[in-house]
Amino acid sequence: MAVHEREQINLDGPNGIDALFSKRGLRITAPRRLIARVLFESGDHPDAEELYERVKEIDSSISIATVYRTMKLFEEASIVVKRDFGDGRARYEPQTGPQDHHHHMIDIETGEVLEFYHQGLEDLKKQIAKDLGFDLVDHHLELFGVRIKPKN
Amino acid sequence: MAVHEREQINLDGPNGIDALFSKRGLRITAPRRLIARVLFESGDHPDAEELYERVKEIDSSISIATVYRTMKLFEEASIVVKRDFGDGRARYEPQTGPQDHHHHMIDIETGEVLEFYHQGLEDLKKQIAKDLGFDLVDHHLELFGVRIKPKN
DNA sequence: TTACATGCAAAATATTTGCGTAGGA
């Protein structure tokens, strides 16, 4: 088990954002390009408001309605993943690959979020679902904890 | 691993709701008693609105603000647990015991929710948190899936 | 050209809060 490092996608070039949009049948527009770029270059999990602030610094004409609409669109196209860390707002992160199903360890003292991946956990969840009579389509796991203090 | 059966608490008598309130230092009021009773007798995961509707049928004078305030109070007193099934509303269920940490398998076609418990999963999550340098305080796991169709 | 995307503001949804009154300890 290792802390998960988010795969960095090359946003330009032949496998860049425009190509991704085309592949998913999405119309290429300036707002969508910019919103995707800002989110893909973020290393964290911004909510709609935070994403909107970051985007607005580059193009102040973009509205928050477009951010929400674009997130919903990207989610349906499997370009972004919506997360819920229990604070009443949806947060977003790039979806870098279909098998890249990581989870989150949240420090309840600092709010810090670590991403991790654990194959045994993936296998176990699939097995549990199967035992219950289900094919697993999606799953959410968040761990909340406090850092173990090093002994002096 | 087994489907989890929710422990049914005796709401009256010496270990009933009033005793629970006293034990947690909560003032005993008619609205709190009723809201607790209705939630503890529900076998599902009502959101605030649903809980309010059920309570209103018994005492129509109760307001939804009290339902929200009471849920927050009960949550802090570890009497109820707040759940998030990803539909933008908080849902509530009784907390029947400190070690009674079950999870949810959600049928994305029907909305049906199965509760389950799996000791191996509990152990694995604790171990993962420890490996990441954390003491696990809480965790949320929801599985989303579709029923495996029986072969004809 | 034509359908779809966007900005803006209003609406919808979920939850919280101020205030005056009611009620439990």
Add this chain to the structure above:
DNA sequence: TCCTACGCAAATATTTTGCATGTAA
């Protein structure tokens, strides 16, 4: 009696939507 809880309505926070206009294909 006194402090806290309650009901009500207004406020807040988050997300969605109608409509007129702009823009990609």
